[in-house]
Amino acid sequence: MFSCEELLDHLNDYLDDRAAADVRRQLEAHLGGCPECVVVLDTTSATIKMVSGCRSFELPAQLSAKIMAKIRAQGR
């Protein structure tokens, strides 16, 4: 069974659903007895969902138009 630090080593693969079956089994065995790691797993997963769902850092208005104006000016 993994330690807390070993769980962190595999956290990304687990969250991205890319952990090997044996790793997944050991990680879930650790989670069964470690409420602190359950919180880390749940809140890291929530963090990822918030980043992907927030539609942050949208393109500034008119930037595409500025790019094309430069390209057209250069092409002349």
Added chain:
Amino acid sequence: MELPPTEAAPVPAEAALRRDDDAELVARAQSGDIEAFEALVVRHARRVYRVLLGITGNHADSEDGVQNTFLKAYQHVREFEGASKFSSWLTRIAANEGLETLRRRRTRRRESLDDWLAEHEESFLPRNHRPWQKNPEQLVADVQVRELVEKEIMKLPAKYRVAVMLRDLEQLSTEEAATALGLNEATLKTRLLRGRLMLREALAPHFGRRRRGEGRDV
């Protein structure tokens, strides 16, 4: 100009076989159709902007970088032979542009590029172990939450910020993100983990379940 080694680098068979949705527009742009190139700008400008913001952490530098990236792409589009996806080629140009911005800043903020190039990643252990009070689906609809997430992402060191932005915001695969940034996948994964954990730690005080007598959350 430093261009991505798209055509020289070995291309994984899976990537080579993947259909490129941009192929038709690219072919038209290569034959001089400026409207086709404009369609590529509209399609990819947001990703390019996020790559640059992730690396430079500065909105004005990123806007300049987006313009330079597309100018370079336009000048060199005929050299693109399709060994990778066009979006990967473009993302790599953007990443090089962002790193060039860091190099130019060296005299005033030397740590930025040195930190990026450092191979050793220190470990980062979570400190906050309090469960959160709401689920993310409830939180993402809130404008205040989006602003908070943006603010905390921008506080991350560049190498962690860009890993989080490319993987979790732009939804690139680990392979795509690593290739764009010129990193091996193991380094990208290490930086992504640290970025995710640091961001979680920064957000935790806002979303953790309150204990009696504590103030409101976001």
